[in-house]
Amino acid sequence: MARVLRGVLTALATLAAILLPEGAQTLQASQPVRKTLPTVEIFLHQDASAAQSPAGENDDDAHQQPHSEHQRQVGRKVREALADVGATFIRVHGVPRGLGPRSFAAATRLFGQVSAQEKASLQVNKQGFTRGFVPLGGESGSHATEVKEAFSMGYAWENATNIQPENGLEGHNLWPSTLSAQHEDRHVLQELFSVFVDATHAFVKSTLVHLPGLEDLAQNCARAETISLLRIFHYFGNASSSYGELGCNESAQCIGSSPHTDWGLLTLILIEDQHALDALHFYSGEEWVRVRPEDQRDKEQDGIKPNDQDEQDTASLTFLLNVGDFLALSSRFAIRSPLHRVALSERERYSFVFFAFPNFDAPVPEHDGVGRDASYDEMRGRVSLLQDQSQPGQKNALLQASTFGELIMRKWAQVQRSKLVEDEPSQNDAPPSDERIVQLLNSSFGKGKNPSVSTLSGGDGDDKIISFDRENGRLIMKFRGSDAMCNGKPGPHAQIQGGFASAMLDAVTAQMVVIYSQLTNTVASLEQKTTFLKPVPPNKDLIGVAKVIKFGRSIAFLEAELRLGSETGTLLVTSSTTISLVKLPSKADKKKASKAKM
Known part of the structure; x- marks a missing residue:
């Protein structure tokens, strides 16, 4: 068996020192404080105007669409949450019944039934096209070891009839042999990907375009689903043998996921249970916080899970949504892309994280003149999307690119330089199936x-x-x-x-x-x-x-x-x-x- 070699992903090793404000650099900081966030109701397969849009009090189209006082209150709270923490919850209605449990069951089988050899043969290509497996400990945003493995998937090109891949971020998924085209788990994961895409579009149309400076955002989302990513993470419990395998001990710090900001438009996370929610921490600028939906704050002590559904009513899913760097730049930082991390867990668990990108040709936001000041430049200098990480250990000049796709391709090329886990060549490796x-x-x-x-x-x-x-x-x-x-x-x-x-x-x-x-x-x-x-x-x-x-x-x-x-x-x-x-x-x-x- 190939042995695991310890190391670091040097392309991202300096994020903590370069991007994190003082006080956020500690990977395992003190107990985070608790904060509640509002929940936006999203209804799929309806016109955006039919959704319960949380419009703000100064919306330009308020005279065209009547909104209840409750909706206006939610709208104000959402705007405040996106400006303060950079995150909110969305409850998505109209999803296939039982999709959540079926998805987590499929994830368990995906990582448990695919051999280590096949996972190695299906590792992601980190030059832009990101599909396939990330091995245990195979990526890190700091000098710490991240005790997780992942599988990346995206748009189902095999089902497309009228469009073809056109750029380096588009291409076919790399499915393991256990998930044939007819396999139920493959259909479930593709169905979940579609729900993430639809929920993103609904949130953009019903909420984001009503915020100042984002009125034209929808046009940058056309065909964006073809480069967006769904990543399935498998986090290992701290009692797992994987800890020793990766050399995790008091002298070698380990974490679930290092502090980072996300590059794209929005990130949507399917919440498995309260335990999973406890492991995710956001940095508010002064302290780390754990978030809760407002409608769960009074039931927390009873162990209520955000996605617990009555057996007769399983047609909704709750996602935690956070802002990405592209969206924060587009808003002139009226809303923030939050620093966040994933703490170690006592038990293993799975997480579905959808990275919603703008389309490949979306122009990188650049605001000159009006609305630009020293504060804006300071915030822009901290956005990880624009950081040149070609020389680890140094704070380099910001990257320049005309489109989002070009920028992401360059980012992935930098990330490729080294990896945390490598497979040692073996003469006994069997040929691929x-x-x-x-x-x-x-x-x-x-x-x-x-x-x-x-x-x-x-x-x-x-x-x-x-x-x-x-x-x-x-x-x-x-x-x-x-x-x-x-x-x-x-x-x-x-x-x-x-x-x-x-x-x-x-x-x-x-x-x-x-x-x-x-x-x-x-x-x-x-x-x-x-x-x-x-x-x-x-x-x-x-x-x-x-x-x-x-x-x-x-x-x-x-x-x-x-x-x-x-x-x-x-x-x-x-x-x-x-x-x-x-x-x-x-x-x-x-x-x-x-x-x-x-």
Whole structure:
């Protein structure tokens, strides 16, 4: 088993010293004081005007929408809470019944049933595209060790029909083999992601756009869900063996999550119970505070949980919401992005944290002239979103970028320099599973890393590899020719030029070799014999089926066929191919080559 190496994530190691006000730098400070926050009622699947908008007393549209005195009081309290603590609660109605319990059960299985090896093979790419697992102790915002692991997921591109990934923050999720496309837990997590997205949009429309300076915020949220993140955190109890594994003791400080501010627009946290809420602390500028919903303050001693629901009424969820740096900048710090931390827990627990970003092209807020003073510049200098962390231990110049997406890409590139946990190479590491290889290839196609497959398949967002059967040596892929591939003019009798049909069969046989060899070989075609039986129509689903006839050490023989619509559809084209197997460099080979260049 790979051993755990202690270290720090140096890209973030100086946040406590650089960003935290004096008095907030202690990771495990004295007992936080208690503070109550208002709760905003959000109703999904309704027009924003139908929601119980907590409009403030000076709203421009107050004459258009009547608001009750109670709503006005809530509105004032929300504005005060966002200015004081930078957080509030929202109760979201109209969610699928039982979604909360089902989500936490899915999280338990996600971390418990996926092997350490597969988690390591699905680690996040910290250059911007953040999907997959973060290993135990694998990130930290300070010199302390954070005793948690995580899984990051986002927009379900496999279900998208009219949009494609367009930037480095967009791409397919990296699901473990335990969560197939049909698995119930996968559907539950995607359903929860959608609820987070809808709740964010509802809060922006019903609440934030009514605050001064944020009237145009909604336009920066268009398509924002495609780069926003849902991170599932698994915090380990302080009695866990993981503490010793990470070297946590009196001389090596450990924490759940180091003090930090969030980079984006809003952060929404699904509250599991009162215990989880107790572990989250906000810094108010003078002291650390624990927060409670106002409607729970009188019931706290009875152990009431924010998400306890009556069996007959489980169609609402309570989220804790805090402001991100982008939103604080947009408001000229009329509302704050709060410093917060997660304390150690006595028992293990799970947390769902949704990081709502503005869209990739949203301009980074920059206010010159009116409303800008020394106080503004001081606050802006403390925003972690803008901090250049390329040289740990120094307070560097602020980052410059024209759009939020460009800025986040640069931030993730800085974070990548080192990591807290590394896997020691092992000669006994087994190759990835067939399911994992298929997932990797489909993800690479979605990111445009194989242009020929993207061209031959029509470039839609669906998975190109439909299935792989090792026992029978059979691979099925989907293709779709365009009018540009036709002989002559497009029309009802148009047909794809033979070279493109041959290329489809060449592609399916090549991918068969890659998967069949478990990523150890690629191909060089020696001979391909193609037989055309019927015209191949454009703009129709075409199914390529490859079958291994013989797979030797250096040569492989395969047959393939192209059918219309399905694997049992009309047979259009067949081929037989002789392939030279080309050895791919292993990780060890790449490491040796890298060292040789140094």
